Amino acid sequence: MRITIIGSGNVATHIGAALKNAGHRIVQVYSRDMQNAAILAYHIKAEPIDDLNNVDPDTDVFIVSVKDDAIPAIVQRLTFYQKLILHTSGATSLQTITEHTANAGVFYPLQTFTKTKELNFWDVPLCIEGASAEITKQLRELASTISNNVYEVDSDGRKILHLAAVFACNFPNYLYSIAQNLLEQNQLEFNMIRPLIAETADKALQSFPATVQTGPAVRNDVSTMDKHRQLLSGNPMMQQIYEVLSQGIIKMDKKG
Amino acid sequence: MRITIIGSGNVATHIGAALKNAGHRIVQVYSRDMQNAAILAYHIKAEPIDDLNNVDPDTDVFIVSVKDDAIPAIVQRLTFYQKLILHTSGATSLQTITEHTANAGVFYPLQTFTKTKELNFWDVPLCIEGASAEITKQLRELASTISNNVYEVDSDGRKILHLAAVFACNFPNYLYSIAQNLLEQNQLEFNMIRPLIAETADKALQSFPATVQTGPAVRNDVSTMDKHRQLLSGNPMMQQIYEVLSQGIIKMDKKG
Structure with missing residues (x-):
């Protein structure tokens, strides 16, 4: 898949690396801070951007991995591209995205990440939730390319x-x-x-x-x-x- | 060394097994409950006893690994044999033994033990304290036969x-x-x-x-x-x- 990573923190870094290692193409990495975007982008051979106006529309999915309270505003901006939008937050409901688009899902890794500490992503429990059965199926396939522990969990369970x-x-x-x-x-x-x-x-x-x-x-x-x-x-x-x-x-x- | 284990709980079980594996002779295992004494004694080829009157005096050291509040009374009974007496408690001072005999020391494993869960005793930090430099030296030698992490720690540090x-x-x-x-x-x-x-x-x-x-x-x-x-x-x-x-x-x- 062609994947765009929104965020450059601990979760974005580890998910981005796992997806890149699994053979996916990471199109862009967005961060408000160009230097942070560039560091992650360099590691996963993507283009760094610090302005959402520069998003490359030729992507399949946006993985939004930013602070919880920053998710709604970013999702609202991304709906324009009519692509699948996922967030990676445990404490945020799927509804936070579906309020803006039905092309929505959650991709929550139940693990503690530090940028500088490597871990085996295959062991990370990945909790998925799709806004439709079709999206859930798609998420399960994507999740299975990087983790052996994929769970379907709804927003309340998450x-x-x-x-x-x-x-x-x-x-x-x-x-x-x-x-x-x-x-x-x-x-x-x-x-x-x-x-x-x-x-x-x-x-x-x-x-x-x-x-x-x-x-x-x-x-x-x-x-x-x-x-x-x-x-x-x-x-x-x-x-x-x-x-x-x-x-x-x-x-x-x-x-x- | 010839060693007598007083107690048959989690700590006694793991220390007894480690000492046996290191080639020491475990003379007896004491417990108030004969069945508990027998279970540990069987594993480390010792004689089980449930009465301190039946202690075999032909031993070099008593390792007292019982509940903290039971230590003083047992130590008092054991001083009769004029052998080295050690306790394995973190929260109990060396003085609890030296009140009764100068032939005293502490052998405190800083680890959580469950009888049924095996662990590698070589990794267990063993904190030793002797009532004299000579005893401390002896304890260091004994401790080094079962652990790679031997620390000299006084009662306040412990x-x-x-x-x-x-x-x-x-x-x-x-x-x-x-x-x-x-x-x-x-x-x-x-x-x-x-x-x-x-x-x-x-x-x-x-x-x-x-x-x-x-x-x-x-x-x-x-x-x-x-x-x-x-x-x-x-x-x-x-x-x-x-x-x-x-x-x-x-x-x-x-x-x-």
């Missing part, structure tokens, strides 16, 4: 996935950063705790988290929790997080 | 490590379980989110978490956070966790 991703990715990463702070404030290396982070995730890949919960809260080990509270007494934010999560674990359903 | 481990392991695992709940309440598979969990941990192994934080909170994306709050409106506990962690991320130092 919102839940996006929220679950915050709990499974954004929040754990933040907690890792707290662990790092605690260690470094006490002249201990973050490296000491990396094997623990790896094993904790590995357990979740092989079993259900509720069944392998460990730590003082799940044992209701009051004396250890009190020691921890004392250690955190100089940091009200960390203390509050410790409290809320420990209370949650104490009340959790361990059956999983 | 408390911090243990607390950091709660943030890096116990809390993330609990958040995974919330993600699972959210998905299953909406007829979505937990499997869809497993690649995200793996990648999030993988990022923390390769970089510093604060520098790769993603999600609506770090972008201060108010409209997405409001959508998430609405989705969680039926669950005050999840909503509170969402709020506290999002506020923490908004205020975090992104420099890492």
Whole structure:
């Protein structure tokens, strides 16, 4: 397919590279910032543009991978070309596009991307939603050229996935950063705790988290929790997080 | 060395197996529950006992791997044999043993263990502390027979490590379980989110978490956070966790 990438952020970069590697032709990369457009365009042999007036109409699909609140205005501009328009956002409904054109779909990769970190896109769950059965079929074919995990998910399901991703990715990463702070404030290396982070995730890949919960809260080990509270007494934010999560674990359903 | 394992839980099981594999002789395994003692003893070719009166004095070291609050009473019983006594607890000071005997040390594996899940013990950070330089040297030698990551850490440092481990392991695992709940309440598979969990941990192994934080909170994306709050409106506990962690991320130092 001939594909135009609107955006040059983390998601645009990884989807663009995966599609290029799968043999698709990336026509153009758009970014408000020409330098960002040029960097991605160079890697995937496309033309960089920083003005939507310069869109090449000879494309099959626009993949709009920009900040959520920028999607409506861009979609409105692109409808002029009467091509398929997809967005890649977990928290944005399909309706955000169908308000402007029926030639619409969603192509949501359920993964955390950083431009500079490579990953195997074949493992990335790709959640698709088409405005019609025909578009959904088309999206499934396109998605299957870059991922082994293609799921059909509607806008309501996608919102839940996006929220679950915050709990499974954004929040754990933040907690890792707290662990790092605690260690470094006490002249201990973050490296000491990396094997623990790896094993904790590995357990979740092989079993259900509720069944392998460990730590003082799940044992209701009051004396250890009190020691921890004392250690955190100089940091009200960390203390509050410790409290809320420990209370949650104490009340959790361990059956999983 | 001739080693006696006091305890038959997750830590005792993994340490016992690692020491056995390294060629040490495990003399006995003690548990209050004979069946638990027997299961571990069978695997590491030791004698199971459920009564401390039956301890075989022909041992070099007792590794006490029981619940924190059970350590003092057991240590007191074991001092009679005048052998080296170690505990494996992150939250317990060395002093808990030295109150009873100077022949004391700590052998703390900074990892999450589940009996039924195998792991490569060579990667487990082993934190050692001896009551004397001579004991510390002995512990370093013993630790080096089962782990490539041996650290000398005093009791204050170990408390911090243990607390950091709660943030890096116990809390993330609990958040995974919330993600699972959210998905299953909406007829979505937990499997869809497993690649995200793996990648999030993988990022923390390769970089510093604060520098790769993603999600609506770090972008201060108010409209997405409001959508998430609405989705969680039926669950005050999840909503509170969402709020506290999002506020923490908004205020975090992104420099890492």
